[in-house]
Amino acid sequence: MASSAKLNSISISVSDSDSDESAGRKGARFRRKRRDRRWRGKDELFRRALRRAMRWWPLLLFIPAISLLFFEASWLSVKPKVEVSSTPRLVRAEAGGNLNRVNPMTRVVNGVRVACLPIIPPEKIQHLEFPQSSEHDFNVKKVVYKSDPDLSESRGNTTMLPAYFGGTRFNLFTGNQTFYEREESFKVNETAVVHCGFYSEKGGFKLSDDDKKYMQDCQAVVSTCSFGGGDDLYQPIGMTKASLEKACYVAFWDEITLAAQKAEGSIIGDDHMIGKWRIVVVEDLPFSDQRLNGKIPKMLSHRLFPRARYSIWVDSKSQFRRDPLGVLEALLWRTNSVLAISEHGARSSIYDEGKAVVKKNKATPEEVELQLNQYRLDGMPDQKRFKGKKALAEASIIVREHTPSMNLLMCLWFNEVVRFTSRDQLSFPYVLHRLDVPGINMFPVCARKDLVNSMGHKRKVKPLVRSTT
Missing domain, CATH: 3.30.160 (Double Stranded RNA Binding Domain)
Structure with missing residues (x-):
């Protein structure tokens, strides 16, 4: 109890600091x-x-x-309203949406807007003359094309398969280039001997005598082709009177395209013309693959136009909209070049392009792998730049002089698309790397867009159906 009382009586003092804290x-x-x-x-x-x-x-x-x-x-x-050319419109107005657009393309360089393709004025184009050859110091002075006009299947040449036969794309048109001959064709000698199409008279790609005569008189040519009926015909615009007098416009068709264009109302006149285009109907195409048939006029214009000094190739999905003499002056003569081709807009390496080709189902993985593996074995680097330009080209427009070096380059390029895939973007950098020919002008993408109005493909291409018997 006492202890309890004591506990109850304990007093707890509170300091000032405690009071302040509280x-x-x-x-x-x-x-x-x-x-x-x-x-x-x-x-x-x-x-x-x-x-x-x-x-x-x-x-x-x-x-x-x-x-x-x-x-x-x-x-x-x-x-502003779009300027419309007075050239006859032979396709539907709604095709592509930009038919006859002539306003120049521009881009910004160092803060200043400049023309993508600086073409001289029309009054100066009127007085342009073809200059002397721009051929650079290159060893090849003459190209001889391998051919056998008397070739017959009865001769027992088992390495030469008839046209349209399965198993290989080499045929009587191309000749059967061996790997040894392929390697020899890249060796630069004063006289080059090379396969370059038209190997045999039985090889196909038959032209009429009237067409051959017309094509032999062309000194400069703008050409296109549509095989399989996939594209309409677009009239060229923007040319001067001088260019109409000095340049031929030739469109190559097959029977399928001829029928498709008749159904669209495009009828060939008695003079073989539709508007500015001379229509050349080709019979007996060499390949079942229509894309491969299209490489013949695209790459072998020097064989189709033996007297032409210059050619401009335009894909059939595009409308050419610039003066051809002005284009030659801007892309070849002014730059002292023998070939002008556009840089690729999306990629820079053939190995990246190979992946894109497979992804877009434009060739099988096996085909692309075979081609790129061979290029690796041949020492083709995975480079994104070649002499300061993109290593990958976009080949819808090709402007060139028909010099021995360019004729050889085109033959080698054609042989590569026959041997491997038809995707010519894969093979062009390889050929350019191995041949190393000077005078190549890789122009920017915006210049390509200035050269043409892109209309796109109109219909699915119909393949050739050939008998193997």
């Missing part, structure tokens, strides 16, 4: 309460604003939409 804690609690009230007030204001926004949200969306609509209407009202 008071401080109370003050702190009091201050926190006051701060919470302010935040609650702000939250309440936010909730009120949100409730009002939810109530009037249709109006808040409607006002910007109306403003945007008025802006678009005012922009359309002042948009």
